[in-house]
Amino acid sequence: MTEIRLSNLGKDFASFTALADMNMTIADGEFMALLGPSGCGKSTTMNMIAGMLEPTTGSIEFDGRDVRGVPMARRGVGFVFQNYAIFTHMTVWDNLAYGLKARGTPRAEVARRVEETASLLQLSPLLKRRASGLSVNILQRLAIGRSAIVEPAIFLLDEPLSNVDAAFRAVMRTELKQLQRQFKQTMIYVTHDQLEAMTMADRIAVMDHGKLLQVGTPLDVYNNPQNTFVAGFLGSPGMNLMQGHVRQDGSSTAVDFGAHGSITVSDTAIEAAAAKSDGRVQFGFRPEAAAPSQDGALRFPVNFIERIGSRTIVHLGDPDNAIKIIVANQTELPRVGEVLSLDITKGSERFFEIESGQAVGRQSDGLH
Amino acid sequence: MQRSAGYEALRFGLILLFVALTLIPTLWMVSMAFKPIAEWSATGSDLTWWPKNPTWDNFAFIFGQSSSELIVSLDRTAGRPILASLLSASFGTVIAMVAGTTAAYGLSRFGSGANLPLALIQLRLFPPMAVMIPVMIMWAFLGLTDTWWGLALIYGIVTLPFAFWLMKTFFDDMPREIEDAALVEGCSRFRVFVKITLPMMRPALASSALFVFILNWSDYLIALLLTTRDWVTIPVYMASLSSSMTGQLYGAKAALGLIAAVPPVIMGIAIQKHLVRGLTFGALKE
Numbered sequence: 001m002t003e004i005r006l007s008n009l010g011k012d013f014a015s016f017t018a019l020a021d022m023n024m025t026i027a028d029g030e031f032m033a034l035l036g037p038s039g040c041g042k043s044t045t046m047n048m049i050a051g052m053l054e055p056t057t058g059s060i061e062f063d064g065r066d067v068r069g070v071p072m073a074r075r076g077v078g079f080v081f082q083n084y085a086i087f088t089h090m091t092v093w094d095n096l097a098y099g100l101k102a103r104g105t106p107r108a109e110v111a112r113r114v115e116e117t118a119s120l121l122q123l124s125p126l127l128k129r130r131a132s133g134l135s136v137n138i139l140q141r142l143a144i145g146r147s148a149i150v151e152p153a154i155f156l157l158d159e160p161l162s163n164v165d166a167a168f169r170a171v172m173r174t175e176l177k178q179l180q181r182q183f184k185q186t187m188i189y190v191t192h193d194q195l196e197a198m199t200m201a202d203r204i205a206v207m208d209h210g211k212l213l214q215v216g217t218p219l220d221v222y223n224n225p226q227n228t229f230v231a232g233f234l235g236s237p238g239m240n241l242m243q244g245h246v247r248q249d250g251s252s253t254a255v256d257f258g259a260h261g262s263i264t265v266s267d268t269a270i271e272a273a274a275a276k277s278d279g280r281v282q283f284g285f286r287p288e289a290a291a292p293s294q295d296g297a298l299r300f301p302v303n304f305i306e307r308i309g310s311r312t313i314v315h316l317g318d319p320d321n322a323i324k325i326i327v328a329n330q331t332e333l334p335r336v337g338e339v340l341s342l343d344i345t346k347g348s349e350r351f352f353e354i355e356s357g358q359a360v361g362r363q364s365d366g367l368h
Numbered sequence: 369m370q371r372s373a374g375y376e377a378l379r380f381g382l383i384l385l386f387v388a389l390t391l392i393p394t395l396w397m398v399s400m401a402f403k404p405i406a407e408w409s410a411t412g413s414d415l416t417w418w419p420k421n422p423t424w425d426n427f428a429f430i431f432g433q434s435s436s437e438l439i440v441s442l443d444r445t446a447g448r449p450i451l452a453s454l455l456s457a458s459f460g461t462v463i464a465m466v467a468g469t470t471a472a473y474g475l476s477r478f479g480s481g482a483n484l485p486l487a488l489i490q491l492r493l494f495p496p497m498a499v500m501i502p503v504m505i506m507w508a509f510l511g512l513t514d515t516w517w518g519l520a521l522i523y524g525i526v527t528l529p530f531a532f533w534l535m536k537t538f539f540d541d542m543p544r545e546i547e548d549a550a551l552v553e554g555c556s557r558f559r560v561f562v563k564i565t566l567p568m569m570r571p572a573l574a575s576s577a578l579f580v581f582i583l584n585w586s587d588y589l590i591a592l593l594l595t596t597r598d599w600v601t602i603p604v605y606m607a608s609l610s611s612s613m614t615g616q617l618y619g620a621k622a623a624l625g626l627i628a629a630v631p632p633v634i635m636g637i638a639i640q641k642h643l644v645r646g647l648t649f650g651a652l653k654e
Contacts, residue, residue, distance in 0.1 A: 052548055073554040085545035089567045099553035143549075150553065 002076075002153040002186050003028045004049065008058035011044050018044040019210045022058070031180055031187045033201035035194060037233070041210040042190045046156050049188065051075050062154070075154075078147030078185075082159040084139045086146075088132040092123060095131050095142055099150040117149045120179075137168045148179065155185040161196060173199050194234055198222070206230045224350075228357035231284050231350065237313065239284045242321040243354065246274035246281055255283055255351075260321060261298040263344065265351075269361040273353045281360065282352040287313070287326040289348035292333070296341035302334055316340060400622035401426055408619045426623035430609070442609075446624055448598070449605035454631065455516040456591075456601060457584035460523025464580050467524065468531025469573065473561065476539035477547075485536060488529045496526075500593050507594055514596045522594065523584040531580050538572035539565075571642035578639060582632050602628045 009022040019041040026032045034042035047053040049060060051072030060067050067075055087095050096117055100110045118124045121141045126134070131142065140160060147155065157176075161169045177200050180187050191197055197204045198218045205215045206229075214226045225231035231239035244255040249264065253271060256262040263283070274281040290298075300316035300323055307313075307329070314333060316323040325342065327333070334340050351360040396417075400408050403419040403426075430446040475485060503522060504513070512518025546568065550560045566573070588603040595604060606624050609617045 050548075050552060052552075072548075072552045073556070075552075077552060079549065079552045081545040081549060083543060083545055085543065085549035087546065087550070087564055087568070089570070098550070102550075102554040102559070146549075146553070 002062045003064075004154065004186060004188075005061040005064075006045070006049075006058065007061070009045070009048065009055050009060065010057035011041075011048060011053060012056045017210050019048075022212045024205060024212060024215060026186055026188065028063075029184045029186055031177070031189065031200060031202045033189045033191060033197035033204045034207060035191055035197040035204050035233075036207035037192055039209075040207040042207050043158055044210075045207075046158055046188060046190050049154070050077050050079050050156055076152055077154040077156055078150065078152035080143050080147050080155075080157045080160045082162055084136075084143040086131045086134075086139050086142055088130070090131055091127065092118075092129050092131055092134075092142060093127040095146050096123070096127075096149055098146060103150065113149055117145045121145045137164050140164050140168075140172065144176070144179070148183065151183060151185075153185060155180070155183075155187045157187070157189045159191055159193075160189075162191075162193070169196075176200060194236070198234075206233065208233070223348075224359070225284075226359045228282060228284070228352050231352070235286060237287050237324045237326075239286055239350070240290075240323045240325075241282055241284045241352070242317075242323065243280055244283050246271055246279050255281060257283075257298065257321070260300060260317070261296075261341075263297050263349065265349070267351070267361045270351050273351065273360040277354040280354050282354055282357070284350040284352060285344050285348055287324045289345040290325040290342045291345065292325075292327065292331060292340055293343040294341070296343045298344070299339050299341045302336050302338055302340050304336065305333060314340065397622045397625050400619060401626045403619055405619060408622070426619040427627075429617075430620050430624055444605075446602075446605060446627070449600050449602050450627065452516050452519070452595070452599040453585060453601040453603075453628070456519035456523055456599070457581055457587075459517070459520035460527065460584040461577055461581045463520065463524025464527040464531040464584075465573070465577050468528050468576075468580075469535045471528075472532050472535035472539055473565070476536050485533070488532055491526075492529050496589055500590065504593055513594050514598050516599045519591060519594055519599065519601070522590055523587065526587075526590065527580045527583050530583065531576055534576040534579065535569075535572065538569060538576075542568065574639040574642040578632070578635050581635060585628075585632060 004026040006022050006024045006026075009019060010017070011019040022041075022045060034045060036042050044053065048055050051067070051070060055068065062075070087098065090098070093114055096114045097110050100113060105113075114127070115124070118127055121144065123138070123141060123145060126138065131139070134142070140163070144157075144160065160176075161172055164172065173196060176189075189196070189200065201218060203215060204218055204221050206213045206221060208229050214221055214230050216224075221230065222234050225234065225239065228241055231241065242257060242260070244257045244262070246265075247254055247256050249262075252264050252266065254262045254264045255270070270281055300321070301318070302314060302316055304315040305312060306315065310329075311326050312329050312331065312333075314325050314327060316325065352358060353360060399417065399419055402422045402424070403416075404421050404423045405425070407416055407419060407421070430442070432445065471488075479485075507513045507518050507522070510518075512521065542565070547560050547565060550564045551557070555563070586603065587601070588607075591601040591604045592607075595601065600608075602624065606621055606628075609620045609624065611617065
C-alpha cells in the first residue's frame with residue numbers, strides 16, 4: 001500500500017544504457033504492467049525498485065521516501081521471479097514459512113498463516129512435500145505464495161507466467177487479479193505478453209530500448225498509441241501502418257495512397273506534420289477497424305486468408321504496404337489475387353509523423 | 369543400422385581388452401593380499417592367479433610386525449601410517465574445502481576481474497619439487513615437520529586451488545534469483561549463504577570434497593619430504609615394505625593397498641546419490 005515514484009531513473013551497464021530518464025508514478029494499490037520486448041529495460045526497472053540494482057541516475061521514492069541505498073531486505077517488497085527461485089532443498093511448508101521466519105514471526109502465527117496461504121493457493125495437500133519434485137504450475141503458485149505470505153506493500157512480478165502452460169496461464173491471470181484486489185498491494189508486473197498486460201493491469205507502461213514510450217489505461221494505450229512502436233506492438237496483429245501523401249482536394253484535405261486509394265481528413269495537425277517530411281504522413285488503423293465495402297476508400301489485392309477459428313485474418317497489399325484486417329468468419333471475401341475494397345471505421349484513423357513516429361493530432365492523456 | 373557380426377565381435381573384444389587392462393591389476397592386488405608367501409614371492413614355487421591357500425598372513429604381518437613365514441620383521445606396524453593418512457588427508461580436505469568454498473563464493477558473487485582466480489590456479493602450474501624445498505625449510509622452522517597437522521596444513525594449501533575452482537564453477541552456475549529471493553524476504557547475506565546456498569550446494573560440496581580427499585590420500589612426494597618417522601603416511605610406509613633379504617614384500621604391499629582403497633570407496637558409496645544426481649536445480653526452468 002505504497003505509492004512509487006520514479007524520477008529521471010536511469011541505469012548503465014558499462015557502456016550499455018539499459019534504461020534512460022524514466023519518469024512514472026505508480027499509485028497506491030495500482031496494478032501497473034511494464035510491457036515491452038526483451039531487452040527494453042522493464043526487468044532492469046523492476047530490479048531497481050526491488051533493490052537488486054542501484055540506479056545510475058535518478059531516484060526511487062516509496063511514499064515520498066527515497067529508497068536508494070536501502071537494502072532489499074528492508075524495502076518491504078515481495079518479488080516473484082520468472083524461474084520461481086524455489087528453495088528446492090526445503091518442503092513446501094518451509095518455503096512458505098521462510099519469509100515469516102526471517103522476520104521473527106512467532107511460531108503459532110507462522111503455522112496459521114502458512115495454512116491460510118496454502119489453502120488460498122490450493123497448496124494444502126502438498127505442504128509436506130519436498131519442493132524439488134513439483135510441476136511448474138505448482139512451483140509458480142508456491143513462488144507467489146512465498147512472496148504474498150508476508151503481505152508486502154509492494155508486489156513485484158517478473159514474467160511469472162511465461163513458463164507455465166497456456167491453460168494454467170489463463171487461470172492464473174484471473175487469480176492474480178483477485179489476489180491483488182484482496183490484498184490491495186501496489187503491484188508491478190513485468191511481461192512481454194500484451195494479453196497479460198491488457199487483462200490484468202490498471203495501467204500499462206510500454207517500453208522499448210530503455211525508454212518509457214507511453215503510460216495509460218489498457219484501452220487508452222491500445223486505441224491511442226503515441227507512436228508507431230506502441231501502435232505495432234499492441235494488438236495481434238498490430239496496427240496497420242502505411243505511408244501516404246497529403247494533398248488538397250478542393251475544399252478538403254486528403255491523404256493519397258496512390259493505387260490503393262485515398263481518405264479525406266479534417267485535422268490541420270496532419271498537414272503540419274506532413275509538411276515536415278515532403279508532404280508524407282504515416283496512416284494507421286487497427287485490423288478490426290476496417291470493413292470490406294462495395295465502393296470502399298481503399299483497395300488492396302488479397303494475398304492470403306488465415307482462418308484462426310473465431311475470426312478470419314485477411315492479408316492484403318504489397319510488400320511496401322502489408323495490411324491485415326480481421327473480419328467475421330462468414331464475411332464474403334474475394335479470392336486470393338483479386339482486389340478487396342474496404343472502408344475504415346470513422347474515428348479510428350490514426351496518423352504519425354514519418355521521421356519521429358510520434359502520433360499526430362489526437363493525443364492520449366500523456367505520460368505520467 | 370544393422371551392424372555385422374564381425375563388427376560387434378571386434379567391438380566387444382576391444383571393450384573386454386580395456387576392461388581387463390583396468391581391472392586385472394586391481395583384482396591381482398586383491399588376490400595377492402590373501403596369498404601366502406610361496407604364491408607371491410618371485411622365488412616362490414606356486415605362482416597362481418587365484419590364491420590356493422587363502423590366508424590373512426599378509427595383514428597379520430603389517431599389523432603384527434613379524435610373520436611365521438617371513439624371516440624379516442618390520443620396525444613398525446601399519447596402524448600408525450593409516451592413522452597419519454586418515455588425519456592428514458581428512459583435515460587437509462577440511463582446510464581446502466572451507467577456505468576454497470568461502471573464497472569461491474566471495475569471488476563468484478562479489479569478485480571483479482579474473483586475475484585472482486587465475487593466480488590461484490597458477491599455484492598448480494608450478495612443479496611441486498620447486499616449492500617443496502622452501503616448504504620443508506619453513507615447516508622445519510615452524511616445527512611442523514613429521515606431524516600430521518603440518519601435513520594437513522600443506523595438503524590444504526596444495527589442494528585449495530582444486531576446491532576453489534570446482535566450487536566457483538558450481539557457484540557461478542547457481543541461479544542468483546534463489547539468493548535474491550531469500551534476500552528480498554529479509555535474510556542477511558550470511559544467513560542466505562548458510563541456510564540456502566550451502567544446503568543447495570550439498571552435491572557440489574560432496575563431490576568436490578571426495579576429489580580433494582583422494583588427491584590428499586594418494587600423495588607420496590609431500591609426505592616423503594615432510595615426515596620422517598612418527599607420522600609417515602600409507603604411501604611412504606608402503607615404499608618401505610621391502611628388505612634386502614627378500615626384496616619387495618608384494619604380499620604385504622597388496623594387503624596395505626587393499627586397506628588404502630577402503631576409505632575413498634566408502635566415501636564414494638556414501639555420496640553416490642549426490643554424484644549420480646549431479647547438480648540439478650529442479651526449481652528452475654530456463
